[in-house]
Amino acid sequence: MPFSPWICCQLGAREHYAIPRALHKAGQLAHLITDAWVLPQSPLNLLPTPLLANLRDRFHPDLTQASVHAFTASLIRFELAKRIQKTLGWERLIARNCWFQQQAVQTLETVTPQLNSHPTLFAYSYAALELLRYAKTKGWHTILGQIDPGPVEEKLVQEEHSKYPTYQSNWQPAPPHYWDNWREECSLADRIVVNSLWSSQALQQAGIPGNKIDIIPLAYEPPEVAWDFVRTYPLAFSAERPLRVLFLGQVILRKGIAAILEAAQLLHNQPIEFWLVGSPGIAGQAKMHRQIQWIGAVPRSQTAKYYHLADIFLFPTLSDGFGLTQLEAQAWKLPIIASRFCGEVVKDRVNGLILPEVTREAIAQTLEFCLNNPQQLQAFARKTTTMSKFSLSRLHHHLQSLPYVHI
Numbered sequence: 001m002p003f004s005p006w007i008c009c010q011l012g013a014r015e016h017y018a019i020p021r022a023l024h025k026a027g028q029l030a031h032l033i034t035d036a037w038v039l040p041q042s043p044l045n046l047l048p049t050p051l052l053a054n055l056r057d058r059f060h061p062d063l064t065q066a067s068v069h070a071f072t073a074s075l076i077r078f079e080l081a082k083r084i085q086k087t088l089g090w091e092r093l094i095a096r097n098c099w100f101q102q103q104a105v106q107t108l109e110t111v112t113p114q115l116n117s118h119p120t121l122f123a124y125s126y127a128a129l130e131l132l133r134y135a136k137t138k139g140w141h142t143i144l145g146q147i148d149p150g151p152v153e154e155k156l157v158q159e160e161h162s163k164y165p166t167y168q169s170n171w172q173p174a175p176p177h178y179w180d181n182w183r184e185e186c187s188l189a190d191r192i193v194v195n196s197l198w199s200s201q202a203l204q205q206a207g208i209p210g211n212k213i214d215i216i217p218l219a220y221e222p223p224e225v226a227w228d229f230v231r232t233y234p235l236a237f238s239a240e241r242p243l244r245v246l247f248l249g250q251v252i253l254r255k256g257i258a259a260i261l262e263a264a265q266l267l268h269n270q271p272i273e274f275w276l277v278g279s280p281g282i283a284g285q286a287k288m289h290r291q292i293q294w295i296g297a298v299p300r301s302q303t304a305k306y307y308h309l310a311d312i313f314l315f316p317t318l319s320d321g322f323g324l325t326q327l328e329a330q331a332w333k334l335p336i337i338a339s340r341f342c343g344e345v346v347k348d349r350v351n352g353l354i355l356p357e358v359t360r361e362a363i364a365q366t367l368e369f370c371l372n373n374p375q376q377l378q379a380f381a382r383k384t385t386t387m388s389k390f391s392l393s394r395l396h397h398h399l400q401s402l403p404y405v406h407i
Contacts, residue, residue: 256316
């Protein structure tokens, strides 16, 4: 099979740089172009400023020897300027996407003349249009990484916000030109990579041709300490040892949080605790009763503690491109209750339960089953997903199997 160099353009630390890492490991990553790259010895790691806190995740040791091009100082100037200008919401996000593409195209013009063959350009949705336009003028192959289910997801979220106006938030639908640009991205891409069947179906509902969509699950490498973890359950749950239900992620309506809160009310007299771990994205979140623990946002390094101590992971999302937290939960042998609108990690009644619908009744009934059948949870824990299905080598195999990549 001939060598095909890849260039990955990535805004942020999405998926822990899984795609460039997989390609680099196979010797096929020509360049990674990203917004920020902060080496462990960088003085930026010593600064306590909250503005720079996220920059500490902008590095991966697997890519130490890779050709990485980043614009860290420019990014800091950009973010400071937007904060001074009080630019928020979609305006700020779109401006950041445009800034990144301008920087990345300039870099492409500098680094690609040295390549001996036409590369494959990979870029993520919503920050890819100018990159794909440039690649097309050069005759390169183009792959769009679609990060979410697109406008279908937006419609679902809009309906949920209309249904629950008391949970005020700062969510707003994207401006029309955002979706116009996205459709052009989809048109310019030779292939569109999504992470789940649900995303593929949603894109096709939005008019994207199914014959150019490929489903590639996310890659995930569990922490070594999770490999030998053995999960146990009591013979019965009680007030002294309640069923511990973990929700971990953004506490927003898209994630099914309204149905969770209503289900908790239905189960108010049952020995169940709800742990809500993640940054709050709704208002009106009164501590409605003693069974709900609003833990809030925690550092990534502390999430393992909650996976470790919980009895079940609750993921009733209305729409997710995949839902990486499912793999994190499974790494800790934690059974999952999930909706159908995400990545295919749960096999119903094998390693967890799939909700028939995202409603308070469905969640309450499913949790009552778990409450009354701890031995079934033990069986689910023994059947957790084989992580080799989501390895970097598996990801690389999927990428190499895409049509047109080797031409």
